[in-house]
Amino acid sequence: xxxxxxxxxxxxxxxxxxxxxxxxxxxxxxxxxxxxxxxxxxxxxxxxxxxxxxxxxxxxxxxxxxxxxxxxxxxxxxxxxxxxxxxxxxxxxxxxxxxxxxxxxxxxxxxxxxxxxxxxxxxxxxxxxxxxxxxxxxxxxxxxxxxxxxxxxxxxxxxxxxxxxxxxxxxxxxxxxxxxxxxxxxxxxxxxxxxxxxxxxxxxxxxxxxxxxxxxxxxxxxxxxxxxxxxxxxxxxxxxxxxxxxxxxxxxxxxxxxxxxxxxxxxxxxxxxxxxxxxxxxxxxxxxxxxxxxxxxxxxxxxxxxxxxxxxxxxxxxxxxxxxxxxxxxxxxxxxxxxxxxxxxxxxxxxxxxxxxxxxxxxx
Amino acid sequence: xxxxxxxxxxxxxxxxxxxxxxxxxxxxxxxxxxxxxxxxxxxxxxxxxxxxxxxxxxxxxxxxxxxxxxxxxxxxxxxxxxxxxxxxxxxxxxxxxxxxxxxxxxxxxxxxxxxxxxxxxxxxxxxxxxxxxxxxxxxxxxxxxxxxxxxxxxxxxxxxxxxxxxxxxxxxxxxxxxxxxxxxxxxxxxxxxxxxxxxxxxxxxxxxxxxxxxxxxxxxxxxxxxxxxxxxxxxxxxxxxxxxxxxxxxxxxxxxxxxxxxxxxxxxxxxxxxxxxxxxxxxxxxxxxxxxxxxxxxxxxxxxxxxxxxxxxxxxxxxxxxxxxxxxxxxxxxxxxxxxxxxxxxxxxxxxxxxxxxxxxxxxxxxxxxxxxxxxxxxxxxxxxxxxxxxxxxxxxxxxxxxxxxxxxxxxxxxxxxxxxxxxxxxxxxxxxxxxxxxxxxxxxxxxxxxxxxxxxxxxxxxxxxxxxxxx
Numbered sequence: 001x002x003x004x005x006x007x008x009x010x011x012x013x014x015x016x017x018x019x020x021x022x023x024x025x026x027x028x029x030x031x032x033x034x035x036x037x038x039x040x041x042x043x044x045x046x047x048x049x050x051x052x053x054x055x056x057x058x059x060x061x062x063x064x065x066x067x068x069x070x071x072x073x074x075x076x077x078x079x080x081x082x083x084x085x086x087x088x089x090x091x092x093x094x095x096x097x098x099x100x101x102x103x104x105x106x107x108x109x110x111x112x113x114x115x116x117x118x119x120x121x122x123x124x125x126x127x128x129x130x131x132x133x134x135x136x137x138x139x140x141x142x143x144x145x146x147x148x149x150x151x152x153x154x155x156x157x158x159x160x161x162x163x164x165x166x167x168x169x170x171x172x173x174x175x176x177x178x179x180x181x182x183x184x185x186x187x188x189x190x191x192x193x194x195x196x197x198x199x200x201x202x203x204x205x206x207x208x209x210x211x212x213x214x215x216x217x218x219x220x221x222x223x224x225x226x227x228x229x230x231x232x233x234x235x236x237x238x239x240x241x242x243x244x245x246x247x248x249x250x251x252x253x254x255x256x257x258x259x260x261x262x263x264x265x266x267x268x269x270x271x272x273x274x275x276x277x278x279x280x281x282x283x284x285x286x287x288x289x290x291x292x293x294x295x296x297x298x299x300x301x302x303x304x305x306x307x308x309x310x311x312x313x314x315x316x317x318x319x320x321x322x323x324x325x326x327x328x329x330x331x332x333x334x335x336x337x338x339x340x341x342x343x344x345x346x347x348x349x350x351x352x353x354x355x356x357x358x359x360x361x362x363x364x
Numbered sequence: 365x366x367x368x369x370x371x372x373x374x375x376x377x378x379x380x381x382x383x384x385x386x387x388x389x390x391x392x393x394x395x396x397x398x399x400x401x402x403x404x405x406x407x408x409x410x411x412x413x414x415x416x417x418x419x420x421x422x423x424x425x426x427x428x429x430x431x432x433x434x435x436x437x438x439x440x441x442x443x444x445x446x447x448x449x450x451x452x453x454x455x456x457x458x459x460x461x462x463x464x465x466x467x468x469x470x471x472x473x474x475x476x477x478x479x480x481x482x483x484x485x486x487x488x489x490x491x492x493x494x495x496x497x498x499x500x501x502x503x504x505x506x507x508x509x510x511x512x513x514x515x516x517x518x519x520x521x522x523x524x525x526x527x528x529x530x531x532x533x534x535x536x537x538x539x540x541x542x543x544x545x546x547x548x549x550x551x552x553x554x555x556x557x558x559x560x561x562x563x564x565x566x567x568x569x570x571x572x573x574x575x576x577x578x579x580x581x582x583x584x585x586x587x588x589x590x591x592x593x594x595x596x597x598x599x600x601x602x603x604x605x606x607x608x609x610x611x612x613x614x615x616x617x618x619x620x621x622x623x624x625x626x627x628x629x630x631x632x633x634x635x636x637x638x639x640x641x642x643x644x645x646x647x648x649x650x651x652x653x654x655x656x657x658x659x660x661x662x663x664x665x666x667x668x669x670x671x672x673x674x675x676x677x678x679x680x681x682x683x684x685x686x687x688x689x690x691x692x693x694x695x696x697x698x699x700x701x702x703x704x705x706x707x708x709x710x711x712x713x714x715x716x717x718x719x720x721x722x723x724x725x726x727x728x729x730x731x732x733x734x735x736x737x738x739x740x741x742x743x744x745x746x747x748x749x750x751x752x753x754x755x756x757x758x759x760x761x762x763x764x765x766x767x768x769x770x771x772x773x774x775x776x777x778x779x780x781x782x783x784x785x786x787x788x789x790x791x792x793x794x795x796x797x798x799x800x801x802x803x804x805x806x807x808x809x810x811x812x813x814x815x816x817x818x819x820x821x822x823x824x825x826x827x828x829x830x831x832x833x834x835x836x
Contacts, residue, residue, distance in 0.1 A: 020538040023627040026802035030555040040815035166365040166406035173370040190823040191574030207772030
């Protein structure tokens with residue numbers, strides 16, 4: 001057996017003086033090796049890209065993540081006083097058509113909502129930003145907003161504050177490539193797809209089927225909408241519905257409701273003192289998802305109190321005939337067409353009820 | 365900047381292009397130096413100041429030591445270098461740890477001590493470059509080598525971007541002489557360098573992050589007692605993840621340096637085929653283990669001062685080696701376990717003689733036993749705290765198993781396939797060099813394997829996760 005690295009006798013073998021050596025290069029025909037390698041890799045990439053396009057991925061779906069969010073958040077830093085920011089979870093993200101909003105109001109909102117994430121720290125961030133005096137639209141998903149945890153993208157603010165130059169550049173390159181290549185999609189990596197092979201799961205184990213898979217598509221400025229395959233592919237739609245079924249739990253406690261309303265009220269006050277405003281919007285949900293939400297966060301105990309105790313304008317989808325029966329393929333997010341209807345309705349309501357917005361509307 | 369990032373691809377292409385231009389060698393070295401600072405600054409610009417501090421201190425101290433004849437002054441200068449390097453390392457890496465433990469100590473004495481909160485960011489790769497620069501001054505102090513003649517060469521030695529943030533920890537005599545004369549890779553070296561970069565990124569992006577990390581994360585993140593099988597599978601997955609992550613980084617670094625015409629030493633030699641722990645440490649993170657041997661174990665006396673002292677030296681070296689990895693007692697325990705393994709092996713060899721083992725079955729048995737015992741240490745290394753480690757070890761030894769499995773079936777299958785394949789590769793490569801194997805393969809087989817790795821890297825995409833060893 002060889003001697004130990006640490007058993008060398010210092011007298012017999014004093015500390016080494018390593019000297020550099022030329023690394024050996026394998027003696028093969030590198031030219032043809034490189035050509036064949038590149039050819040095979042190119043064939044592989046082409047086949048993969050074609051396969052991903054056949055699955056419904058397409059160039060121009062820019063994806064989403066903390067890097068994308070940080071780009072939008074910086075827009076607030078450089079915007080004028082009329083900035084409109086949207087915070088919330090995935091519903092207000094998917095269900096708002098930014099282009100339509102802009103065409104109706106002349107203002108393009110900065111989309112800061114994050115899937116599966118509590119909006120409170122982001123409202124608080126804007127409230128504490130002395131330079132912000134705009135309008136904040138807070139998308140309310142009660143079981144997300146009225147909880148202690150921060151959720152999926154809890155680190156987004158830290159990321160934005162500490163994002164390295166390398167990551168910023170990498171993000172730009174990623175977006176540039178996403179405009180031309182369909183296969184660049186977090187949800188469709190090779191090993192991710194490998195993990196999604198359907199197997200009979202071990203008893204009591206949460207597997208990849210329990211995760212939320214790709215359900216959205218994103219364009220420039222984080223304009224996001226429901227992926228059309230969720231509307232057309234029953235397997236993916238059923239999977240999405242199954243994944244939402246995991247969001248069951250105990251009713252939201254009165255303590256949490258009290259605490260959250262208190263902190264929200266403080267944030268609203270700060271924003272109003274600078275001339276800004278806050279509006280709450282409750283986008284639609286349906287089916288068992290809505291049933292579950294009504295059980296966990298009954299409207300009278302949560303939404304109605306939030307609106308009454310903060311004095312903010314609240315727009316609940318149940319209050320408007322045009323938004324009561326919209327299409328939600330997987331019960332939680334509107335189809336792309338119906339997202340336009342919902343945006344149209346809530347923007348109209350805001351234009352009528354929110355002074356901050358009314359004062360900034362273009363004449364005529 | 366991460367090797368597995370789009371930013372790095374653009375950066376590296378630019379550096380390679382610049383290095384190929386017909387410019388004077390001094391200018392090329394200057395380009396490499398600037399590129400290395402940009403590489404580091406791309407993560408957090410202000411921390412480049414630490415690199416400059418380390419560079420300036422060791423440059424001047426080493427020159428002063430070299431010309432100084434008086435022993436006390438030489439020693440004082442050497443201690444200045446050690447104090448500055450370890451001081452910087454201690455402040456950024458161990459400050460919070462020391463403060464927490466001081467608080468605990470005060471608490472045991474009934475003193476209610478509340479230190480201010482410590483929110484210092486750990487500069488990436490600080491453990492690597494401080495050890496590298498310290499080695500330079502120590503070598504001059506120990507009269508093992510003369511100081512560098514050119515400040516640019518020395519600054520480039522400290523900063524050379526391929527190995528700056530996660531090694532290999534290169535010795536002055538390995539790298540500084542390479543900067544003295546013009547170096548430019550030929551086509552074969554560039555091709556092989558790119559091949560090594562592909563292999564390294566395949567290990568990191570596909571095997572470590574894509575295939576094994578999910579299982580390891582689930583098991584080590586479970587806040588409950590686990591069944592025997594899940595505990596072992598998660599630990600085995602981590603053994604593969606940590607190897608592919610770190611060896612992947614080293615292989616990529618070696619490949620990048622080769623594309624620029626430089627030779628970096630191997631940092632791994634298929635360590636899971638090791639027979640015994642001394643063999644393991646000659647195959648795992650070689651640049652650190654030899655550093656510890658040369659600058660800690662031997663100065664402590666090595667094996668020159670009797671058996672008992674040798675065992676104590678081994679243990680001290682490994683405990684500090686553990687602490688080098690992170691400011692946590694779990695890392696110290698990891699190092700301590702390896703120290704005990706090495707000491708036990710040494711005792712067994714002295715007691716029963718260090719005969720070479722010939723039968724293949726016995727050799728395989730020894731390899732598997734070593735791997736099994738190494739896995740027990742990985743529990744300490746990966747667990748975020750001792751309760752998690754005890755829980756895992758309890759399940760792995762069958763002493764405290766839980767009922768509820770956490771690993772999905774697909775992860776079980778992946779670990780059950782990948783780990784045996786990894787072990788087989790290590791066994792087959794135990795006495796071989798990668799270069800020799802590639803030479804012996806038909807060229808089309810090499811091209812196909814290379815294309816396969818390239819394709820899987822791109823198709824896996826990766827999440828841009830940092831290499832595990834960056835945090836050290």
